[in-house]
Amino acid sequence: MAQHIIELKNITKSYGNIFALGGVSLHVDPGEVVGLIGDNGAGKSTLIKILAGVIKPTSGEILINGVPVNNWSPARSRASGIETVFQDRALAVQQSIVRNIFMGRELAGPFGWLNLKKQVSEAERLMREIGFTSKVFSPNSIVGQLSGGERQGVAIARAILKQANLIVLDEPTTALSLTETAKVFHFVRQVRASGRSIVFIGHNIHHVYDIAERFVVIDRGRVAMEKKKSEIASAQELIEYMEDVAKPPSIATGEMA
Amino acid sequence: MMANIVKTGAGETDGRHPSERPAREFLFANRAALGSLAVFIVMLGLFFAGRPSVFSNWGLYVAVLTVLPVALFMTAPLVFVVTSGEIDLSFPAVMGFSSLAFAVVVQAGYDPFLGIAAALVVGAGLGFGVGALVVYGGLSSLVATLGMNFMLRGVILILTNSKSIAMPELSDSLAFQVTSSQLWGIPVQIFWSVAFVVFCALLYNRHRFGAQVHVVGDNPDSANEMGINVSLTRVKVFAFMGVGAALAGVFSTMINFTWWPTSGDGYLLPVIASVFVGGTPPWGGIGTVLGGAIGALTVSFIQTGVVGVGLSGFYVQFFYGLIIILSLLGHRWNQVRYR
Numbered sequence: 304m305a306q307h308i309i310e311l312k313n314i315t316k317s318y319g320n321i322f323a324l325g326g327v328s329l330h331v332d333p334g335e336v337v338g339l340i341g342d343n344g345a346g347k348s349t350l351i352k353i354l355a356g357v358i359k360p361t362s363g364e365i366l367i368n369g370v371p372v373n374n375w376s377p378a379r380s381r382a383s384g385i386e387t388v389f390q391d392r393a394l395a396v397q398q399s400i401v402r403n404i405f406m407g408r409e410l411a412g413p414f415g416w417l418n419l420k421k422q423v424s425e426a427e428r429l430m431r432e433i434g435f436t437s438k439v440f441s442p443n444s445i446v447g448q449l450s451g452g453e454r455q456g457v458a459i460a461r462a463i464l465k466q467a468n469l470i471v472l473d474e475p476t477t478a479l480s481l482t483e484t485a486k487v488f489h490f491v492r493q494v495r496a497s498g499r500s501i502v503f504i505g506h507n508i509h510h511v512y513d514i515a516e517r518f519v520v521i522d523r524g525r526v527a528m529e530k531k532k533s534e535i536a537s538a539q540e541l542i543e544y545m546e547d548v549a550k551p552p553s554i555a556t557g558e559m560a
Numbered sequence: 561m562m563a564n565i566v567k568t569g570a571g572e573t574d575g576r577h578p579s580e581r582p583a584r585e586f587l588f589a590n591r592a593a594l595g596s597l598a599v600f601i602v603m604l605g606l607f608f609a610g611r612p613s614v615f616s617n618w619g620l621y622v623a624v625l626t627v628l629p630v631a632l633f634m635t636a637p638l639v640f641v642v643t644s645g646e647i648d649l650s651f652p653a654v655m656g657f658s659s660l661a662f663a664v665v666v667q668a669g670y671d672p673f674l675g676i677a678a679a680l681v682v683g684a685g686l687g688f689g690v691g692a693l694v695v696y697g698g699l700s701s702l703v704a705t706l707g708m709n710f711m712l713r714g715v716i717l718i719l720t721n722s723k724s725i726a727m728p729e730l731s732d733s734l735a736f737q738v739t740s741s742q743l744w745g746i747p748v749q750i751f752w753s754v755a756f757v758v759f760c761a762l763l764y765n766r767h768r769f770g771a772q773v774h775v776v777g778d779n780p781d782s783a784n785e786m787g788i789n790v791s792l793t794r795v796k797v798f799a800f801m802g803v804g805a806a807l808a809g810v811f812s813t814m815i816n817f818t819w820w821p822t823s824g825d826g827y828l829l830p831v832i833a834s835v836f837v838g839g840t841p842p843w844g845g846i847g848t849v850l851g852g853a854i855g856a857l858t859v860s861f862i863q864t865g866v867v868g869v870g871l872s873g874f875y876v877q878f879f880y881g882l883i884i885i886l887s888l889l890g891h892r893w894n895q896v897r898y899r
Contacts, residue, residue: 357785378787389785395778396898397845406775407786415768443585447898461786 306369308333308468308500309354309385314363316349323349324360325524331469336491336501338515340508340545346524347504348390351473354502355387356380381407384468388458388475390504396447396454401426403446404461429460433490452483459490469500476510488514508545512538522548592839592891593851599837599887600858603865610869620868622747628860629753630812634827635834635856636760636849637797637804640770642835644797645777645844646701650690651805651831653712655824658683658802659809660716663725663819672735679806686712687802691795709828717821725819740814749811756807761849773797778845833880834859837887843897858883 310330316323324346331337341347352358353365356377365375367383380387394403401419404426410418426442435456440449446457455475462470472491476484491514494501505511511518512532518541520528527548535541587594608615634651641648658679665675690708694701730736741748764770775783776793784790805824813819838855840847862883866875 355785356787376787377785378789381787387785389782393782393785395775395782395845397778398774402771402774405771406783407772407788409768409771411768416762417766417768417771419766443589445898447896 306333307331307366308368309383310366310369311350311354312364312366314350314353314360314365316346316353316358317361322524324353326363327521327524327526329354329519329526331500331502333468334498334500335517336495336503336515338511338518339502339504339521340511340518340541341521341527345521347521348473350521351387351389351471351502351504354380354471355385355389378407384466385471386462386465386467386469387471388455388462388473390473390477393458394446394454396445398446399443400430400440400446400449400457401442403457404429404442404464406461408464425464426460429464430456433459433463433493434486435460450483452479452486455479455483455487459487463494467499469502470494471502471504473504474506475503477506508542509538512541520545520548590848590850593848593854595890596838596848596851596854596858596887599883599890600854600861603858603861603883607861607865607869614868614870615865618745620864622745624857624860624864625750626747626815628857629747629749630808630815631827631831631834631856631860632753632757632853633804633808633811634801634831635838635852636757637801638831638835639760639838639840639847639849639852640764640773640797641801642840642842643764643777643844643847644773644794645780646694646794646797647832648690648701648705648798648801649828649832650686650705650708650712651801652824652826652828653709653716654683654686654690654802655805655809655812655827656716656821657686657712657809658806659813659819659823660720660725662810662813663727666727666730667725672730672733676735676810679810680803683802683804683806683809684799685802687805688795688799690802691798694798695791695794713825720821722821724821727813727817727819730814730817736814739811749815752811756804757849757853764847764849769793769796774845830859830880831856833884837884839887839891841891841897855887858887 307330310328312328314324314327314329327346327350329337329339329350339347339350349358353360356375356379359375365372372379372383395406401422405422410422410425412418423442430442433456435453437453440453446454449457459475475487475491479487488510491501491503495514501514503511503514512535516532518528518530518532518535519526528544535544604615614620634655638648638651661682662672662675662679665678666672690705693699693708694704697704739749739752743751764773772783772788772793775786775788776790780790783793808827809823812823834855835847835852836842836855837858838848838851838853840852859880862879863876866879867873
């Protein structure tokens with residue numbers, strides 16, 4: 304059996320008396336696309352932030368390639384080949400595209416002096432690679448001048464700067480136009496074709512069904528369902544299942560019917 | 561197919577598009593600093609028109625160039641502090657404290673260079689302490705550094721009984737020759753402070769530290785998510801401010817051969833004003849070191865200029881205010897805040 308790239312074991316996260324996550328286990332295998340679905344407040348974003356090292360779990364274990372890790376942090380997560388495209392406020396909008404792409408991993412020579420030329424040419428190459436080229440902006444343009452889709456392009460370029468093993472996309476198409484959404488999906492397919500793993504979080508179940516091979520439904524801080532694509536006939540079936548999960552217990556047991 | 565067409569199109573223009581013309585990019589990237597320079601030139605022109613005879617006298621400029629370096633050593637690091645989204649009001653007391661260390665070492669008969677080293681260690685240490693208090697204590701930097709300014713100044717007064725320290729022996733020292741004598745009729749300290757400003761500008765724009773200071777001030781959440789140690793970066797910025805204050809303290813003591821218990825006090829408002837007159841906005845994330853230096857030049861010229869032009873000293877404060885307000889209005893149009 305192939306080793307999991309990352310495995311979260313029985314993760315809990317509580318804020319005082321409130322449990323955001325009540326014992327969630329999740330793993331990602333090499334080259335697979337996992338779709339993470341759940342209602343607002345189900346705990347998806349908390350789980351993703353734990354995966355990225357931004358939030359420390361209250362309890363639970365994190366294993367990288369089967370080895371448990373201590374002191375999990377954003378820097379360690381990135382060093383382990385995990386890149387996350389966060390849902391909101393993920394860019395420093397007053398800075399240039401280049402500075403955003405190299406945020407936290409600047410190309411520097413001796414004594415920390417930046418290799419500006421190389422950063423610009425690398426940024427240009429990445430932008431071209433994911434199809435976010437334009438006659439209007441250059442790598443030195445300020446991110447605040449870009450549209451929502453272009454900003455998402457910068458965030459994605461940042462995620463593929465290094466050969467990441469796993470790319471986590473947290474609702475990457477929220478607030479994007481149709482064309483921009485199509486671009487993002489084009490990119491996700493490219494990443495999938497290159498054999499890298501993806502965790503895709505989305506509101507739109509059709510989108511998630513389209514892209515993912517395995518689905519994990521999170522509800523009220525727990526994994527409510529985990530199914531392979533082969534076990535589900537259509538996106539409709541997934542939606543029906545989601546509706547079932549979302550029902551209050553009394554309705555789900557059928558007493559009201 | 562589409563991709564091919566786009567690629568060919570880009571190839572024809574040598575991979576560059578209109579916004580990549582270097583001259584235009586330079587103007588855009590440095591518009592705040594250039595604006596500050598314009599303010600300074602206009603101000604100088606007005607002074608000159610008012611009293612050509614006084615303002616064609618080199619001695620007047622020497623007077624400004626003797627005092628300006630002290631302000632420059634603190635203005636440049638303060639740009640880092642403001643860019644990181646913080647403010648430091650404790651640097652005058654840190655300047656006083658580190659120059660006290662310098663004075664104590666010199667008075668004890670050691671080489672002034674050892675005194676400079678002591679001042680740098682004390683300045684960096686105090687800056688680090690102030691930064692750690694603000695960052696790890698989770699305090700507002702505005703209020704906490706104000707408190708530290710009072711407290712450190714209080715400690716200075718208690719330790720020294722508010723007595724000054726005279727060091728006439730400094731005038732014979734090599735350290736004085738190197739740092740504060742005159743070269744071709746120009747005060748040597750201006751070369752040191754300009755070198756320091758250039759170093760700061762490079763650190764700000766072309767070094768990993770500067771890049772991270774920008775990002776931390778712009779979006780600390782994002783910086784944290786990308787693995788930057790946000791707290792440590794902020795503490796480093798305060799420590800750097802301490803180093804600048806120590807240099808300022810040493811140079812100001814060198815000029816007078818005397819350490820005063822109030823050393824640094826007069827610099828609080830002019831240095832802060834210089835940063836903002838120079839075109840660094842108060843909200844963090846962006847700024848300009850060169851602009852700050854020009855701002856310091858403008859601010860230190862006001863006093864000399866107002867008196868030189870024949871107005872009474874009572875006008876100085878009015879002109880400080882006028883220049884600050886006019887500069888802010890001028891920077892309004894180029895300081896668009898992206899969110």
